[in-house]
Amino acid sequence: MYANTSSKVRKVTVPDLRARKSPSRSIAMVTAYDFTMARLLDEAGVDVLLVGDSLGMIVQGLDNTIPVTLDEMCYHGRAVARAAVHAHVVGDMPFMSYQVSSSQAVESAGKLLKEGAVESVKLEGGQEIAEHIFRIVRAGIPVMAHIGLTPQSVHAFGGFKVQGRGEDAAERVLADARAVEQAGAYAVVLEAVPPDLAARITSEVGIPTIGIGAGPSCDGQVLVCSDLLGMVRGHVPKFAKRYAELGDLVVEAARAYVDEVRSHAFPGAEHCYKPNTQTEPVVELRH
16 A cells, blocks of 8 residues: 655656566556545556646536636646555646747746646647657656547537547547657557557557557557546446446445434534533544
8 A cells, every 4th residue: 555655656757668668568547636636646657647627527517628718727736636645646738838839838837837836748739749848848847639529629620529530630640649659658558549549559659558448559558537436427428447436336325424424423422522511632624
């Protein structure tokens, strides 16, 4: 078990991840948005904690990621980073924090490292943002790329749709992968692309590929924590495997609490402090 004060746990670094270009050393990445979840995932041995702009949908209840701000990413980044003893922490650069110019991209990436406490940044896009990636990397900031289905382009795509189907589309995604590698990205997320295309990209680029809805041939996989844990109600993406059903457990526990409060079964004597006439030790507040 990892402890936040332990000096024996080795931190995963960008060179570690870059070296794991092998199916036998697959990278396990999971999104996290808060300290509590990040600490549990870190204890489990997750390699990378992604502070995703998907927080707009998972945490804020929005329809897409577009409204998320850089300041919000910094806030959540700090919370996750405090828990990451083992895992590498990468933060998403939100919509319009890097698209305007390379200078803007470098400035935003720097803010996410300085104020968000992440260790690398992730940008969506391929050939069109390769120059931005190059400039950010030159500034000493590691970059994880993200191609295929890029959620910030949901309106341009006409919805959350699989990308790279058909020969021309596949060649564009492959060209994107080559462009971000050449620009200096240390890894690339492949989202919602056919598995044969993901396998081809993985074999043709020299940086690790991390798949989400891209099949088993990638060098790693990423899942949203609430999908992995079965905490999302409603539609579940095809690619998301639910390893638990914590949502049901939360509802059951909360119902039991409501019932006990209404029946006065809670709090019981064991949950109460001693009477005023008896000496009571100092209470340690939860923090």
